[in-house]
Amino acid sequence: MRFHAILLIRDEEDIIEQCLRHTLTWCDAIYVYDTGSTDQTWDIVREFSGQDERIIPFQKQPTVYHRGLRAYVFDKYRERMENGDWVLRIDADEFYHILPPTFVQTRVKKSETCVYNQSYDFRLTDQDVLDWEEGRDQRQELISERRRYYFPLIISEPRMFRYRQTIKWYPTDSFPRNAGYVARERIPICHYPHRDPEQLKRRCYLRSGQYPGRHHWTVRDWQDLIIDKNTENLCYWELNSPLPEYHFYNHVAKFPKRLLQRIVHASMLPIIDRLRPEFPKSYKPELINSEEERKNEC
DSSP states (O other): OOEEEEEEESSOTTTHHHHHHHHTTTOSEEEEEESOOSSSHHHHHHHHHHHOTTEEEEEEOOBOOOTTHHHHHHHHHGGGOOTTOEEEEEETTEEESSOHHHHHHHHOOTTOOEEEEEEEEEOOBHHHHHHHHTTOOOTTSOHHHHOOEEEEOSOOOEEEEEOOTTOOOOTTOSSOTTOOOBOSSOEEEEEOSOOSHHHHHHHHHHHHHHSTTTOOOOGGGGGGGOBOTTOTTOEEOOTTSOOOOOOOOTTSOOTTHHHHHHHHHHHTHHHHHHHSOOOOTTOOOOBOOHHHHHHHHO
């Protein structure tokens, strides 16, 4: 049983090294697709790949982001996977509090073949901003030491599935349909989307270009995302202590639907898979027009 991670990146130079070091503690292969970094992110990935063959730089090209890009990477590398392996969608700003192999061994039943995340959403506080401005906050430090305030999220997303040879993942989907029988327990992930003022400004800028018309992000919005550390329900994590466990089950279907899912996933998935369309071999990601990219940078 091996673990394969699909990683999409763009302008993550402040966190990508920590991400790769963390992922290499548990992963057998990391497939990396850079959608158009303008900083040192891709260079760092290439440097690490020269030191560890488990890091596989797929390609770098300025790509219009959409949720199905991981399906494109998956299709390119699925021949490396075997039945029973686990495939994960990972992000550069997410770190597993319980490593996936350990979680599968201790928290996942044999019949469960798809796992959702329990996200601990770490936020940038007003005190963090002050520390940054006065030089007390440094990117050289581990992100887990720099950001300590979080919200436990009730909402959840699928993060990993057990590979089967017949599974289909279409480029319109962020995750394979009928990926597997959903585990009751969620895998805990520390999520650091807001790391420091400079990174947050850049994040807002990129989001404003990625989601025109749907999300009204602008560069100045980053200040609206700063949290007062005394905010209600904001939690503090004592370093080197276990995160509190949250047992939310709203991602799991209720009886009798869950029983029906159990039966279907145990006996009918190969048949259902064959009825789904193959990944289109002619598929190509939509590239960002270089002229538009230059205008956006101005």
